[in-house]
Amino acid sequence: xxxxxxxxxxxxxxxxxxxxxxxxxxxxxxxxxxxxxxxxxxxxxxxxxxxxxxxxxxxxxxxxxxxxxxxxxxxxxxxxxxxxxxxxxxxxxxxxxxxxxxxxxxxxxxxxxxxxxxxxxxxxxxxxxxxxxxxxxxxxxxxxxxxxxxxxxxxxxxxxxxxxxxxxxxxxxxxxxxxxxxxxxxxxxxxxxxxxxxxxxxxxxxxxxxxxxxxxxxxxxxxxxxxxxxxxxxxxxxxxxxxxxxxxxxxxxxxxxxxxxxxxxxxxxxxxxxxxxxxxxxxxxxxxxxxxxxxxxxxxxxxxxxxxxxxxxxxxxxxxxxxxxxxxxxxxxxxxxxxxxxxxxxxxxxxxxxxxxxxxxxxxxxxxxxxxxxxxxxxxxxxx
Amino acid sequence: xxxxxxxxxxxxxxxxxxxxxxxxxxxxxxxxxxxxxxxxxxxxxxxxxxxxxxxxxxxxxxxxxxxxxxxxxxxxxxxxxxxxxxxxxxxxxxxxxxxxxxxxxxxxxxxxxxxxxxxxxxxxxxxxxxxxxxxxxxxxxxxxxxxxxxxxxxxxxxxxxxxxxxxxxxxxxxxxxxxxxxxxxxxxxxxxxxxxxxxxxxxxxxxxxxxxxxxxxxxxxxxxxxxxxxx
Numbered sequence: 001x002x003x004x005x006x007x008x009x010x011x012x013x014x015x016x017x018x019x020x021x022x023x024x025x026x027x028x029x030x031x032x033x034x035x036x037x038x039x040x041x042x043x044x045x046x047x048x049x050x051x052x053x054x055x056x057x058x059x060x061x062x063x064x065x066x067x068x069x070x071x072x073x074x075x076x077x078x079x080x081x082x083x084x085x086x087x088x089x090x091x092x093x094x095x096x097x098x099x100x101x102x103x104x105x106x107x108x109x110x111x112x113x114x115x116x117x118x119x120x121x122x123x124x125x126x127x128x129x130x131x132x133x134x135x136x137x138x139x140x141x142x143x144x145x146x147x148x149x150x151x152x153x154x155x156x157x158x159x160x161x162x163x164x165x166x167x168x169x170x171x172x173x174x175x176x177x178x179x180x181x182x183x184x185x186x187x188x189x190x191x192x193x194x195x196x197x198x199x200x201x202x203x204x205x206x207x208x209x210x211x212x213x214x215x216x217x218x219x220x221x222x223x224x225x226x227x228x229x230x231x232x233x234x235x236x237x238x239x240x241x242x243x244x245x246x247x248x249x250x251x252x253x254x255x256x257x258x259x260x261x262x263x264x265x266x267x268x269x270x271x272x273x274x275x276x277x278x279x280x281x282x283x284x285x286x287x288x289x290x291x292x293x294x295x296x297x298x299x300x301x302x303x304x305x306x307x308x309x310x311x312x313x314x315x316x317x318x319x320x321x322x323x324x325x326x327x328x329x330x331x332x333x334x335x336x337x338x339x340x341x342x343x344x345x346x347x348x349x350x351x352x353x354x355x356x357x358x359x360x361x362x363x364x365x366x367x368x369x370x371x372x373x374x375x376x377x378x379x380x381x382x383x384x
Numbered sequence: 385x386x387x388x389x390x391x392x393x394x395x396x397x398x399x400x401x402x403x404x405x406x407x408x409x410x411x412x413x414x415x416x417x418x419x420x421x422x423x424x425x426x427x428x429x430x431x432x433x434x435x436x437x438x439x440x441x442x443x444x445x446x447x448x449x450x451x452x453x454x455x456x457x458x459x460x461x462x463x464x465x466x467x468x469x470x471x472x473x474x475x476x477x478x479x480x481x482x483x484x485x486x487x488x489x490x491x492x493x494x495x496x497x498x499x500x501x502x503x504x505x506x507x508x509x510x511x512x513x514x515x516x517x518x519x520x521x522x523x524x525x526x527x528x529x530x531x532x533x534x535x536x537x538x539x540x541x542x543x544x545x546x547x548x549x550x551x552x553x554x555x556x557x558x559x560x561x562x563x564x565x566x567x568x569x570x571x572x573x574x575x576x577x578x579x580x581x582x583x584x585x586x587x588x589x590x591x592x593x594x595x596x597x598x599x600x601x602x603x604x605x606x607x608x609x610x611x612x613x614x615x
Contacts, residue, residue, distance in 0.1 A: 010483065285479060
């Protein structure tokens with residue numbers, strides 16, 4: 001403990017350089033935490049997905065639609081207990097930057113299929129009864145100040161829905177009970193969108209509820225077999241696999257984001273290492289004086305490493321705190337509901353701070369070794 | 385009673401493949417309580433001899449015994465511990481740590497001891513009191529004059545009450561007035577506090593303060609002078 005003051009004083013020797021090093025470590029930890037939050041968000045969605053729900057999309061890609069008749073044929077598959085369907089709408093709320101997920105759904109079956117969408121009975125009834133009604137997540141409502149009874153207008157984003165704006169009545173604000181559903185989305189009646197759709201009677205995906213999760217693979221095969229060799233072949237997966245494939249549309253996220261994080265951390269490591277080496281080089285005489293006073297080589301090593309750790313720890317803690325504030329800020333809705341469980345959790349904060357300590361340690365090891373192995377006489381002669 | 389005994393000490397440095405001799409079979413005895421001045425032209429080996437006595441350099445051959453310890457055979461770690469306990473070193477350029485206050489600079493060697501914070505404070509204030517700078521304890525080196533910096537450096541050297549004080553041209557960077565104050569202080573430490581001092585100097589005025597003088601030339605002891613008796 002008696003050396004802590006000495007370490008802090010040394011770290012404050014060049015305030016600007018120390019501050020810049022701290023900022024670089026803070027940025028590295030911030031980016032690492034934010035990127036981890038994206039991956040964790042996808043993992044959370046997969047983990048929270050139901051094992052009794054299957055999702056059927058067009059075999060070519062989910063951006064292609066299929067006729068509603070597919071839903072009826074899927075319903076008749078053995079072991080299927082319930083079905084619902086939905087379409088991606090892609091409308092624009094005032095400005096494209098206000099992006100959030102909008103889904104045209106079959107309201108009754110959709111709410112039945114997703115008990116995670118929590119609505120009051122009154123809001124549920126109001127939504128079901130109003131052809132132009134919609135429900136919005138509480139996160140989205142908070143972000144845009146939506147209230148039940150408000151009007152909501154979306155510009156058409158995908159040409160198949162024509163060119164006229166769509167007007168909606170907000171009939172309910174739902175809470176998401178689990179990561180499988182996000183609280184940043186909007187759902188409305190599929191029929192309302194279909195009225196203006198060209199061609200009509202198209203759906204994006206079908207969600208199927210089965211009784212026995214052990215038969216998921218078999219049921220999926222049976223569904224896909226029904227549409228084999230038709231113009232609209234399908235691909236059916238468990239909801240978990242569907243979520244994973246949804247994420248994989250963006251490419252190998254783990255590799256991509258992991259590479260970015262690694263590049264940032266390595267760059268910061270070199271910056272911090274160079275700073276520490278410069279700092280030690282400038283203090284050659286002082287270190288020689290301390291060795292003359294009787295400071296053992298091991299103590300010199302600990303002092304330099306301690307300085308690296310303190311600088312990195314402060315930067316890392318600041319970066320992790322910043323990530324918590326910015327990424328977890330509900331009102332920001334950074335992913336527009338694309339990743340429902342997006343946020344920097346405690347585990348990521350701990351890993352981020354641990355990473356900063358690792359940066360500090362690795363950056364300081366070589367300068368600390370150089371400092372502790374300094375030949376006192378040579379070092380004194382170099383400056384004197 | 386002999387405190388320092390050097391026997392046939394030789395020191396040479398290797399530059400590339402060439403041996404450069406610095407000290408050649410030097411034999412010296414310094415009694416406890418002596419104030420030894422070490423003179424000689426540049427390159428005569430004065431500072432090298434001082435470094436050997438301080439245990440920050442090792443002889444190529446020969447024996448260096450200080451008190452009961454043969455320091456030339458100590459390990460690096462043991463030598464560091466020995467320096468902390470027995471050596472107070474005063475540099476020509478003071479070599480205070482610029483980011484530490486006078487108090488913290490003097491406290492530095494005490495961080496290696498088991499003294500409590502309060503005990504360290506007492507020791508530091510005593511040392512600063514001896515050099516007449518107790519009221520400057522919160523000042524940084526840049527806020528002190530050269531003479532004051534050297535006095536703080538002397539306080540740092542004596543704060544552990546070492547067996548031996550070694551001074552390498554302690555007045556070499558000071559004006560005449562400050563140099564006089566520093567020499568008076570060293571003389572006082574020798575006479576009043578019975579500190580054994582070995583001082584390297586070029587300055588004949590500084591050398592006058594020593595009780596004994598050694599002259600080195602080309603790494604060899606050429607003359608030994610007794611200036612004052614009973615020191």
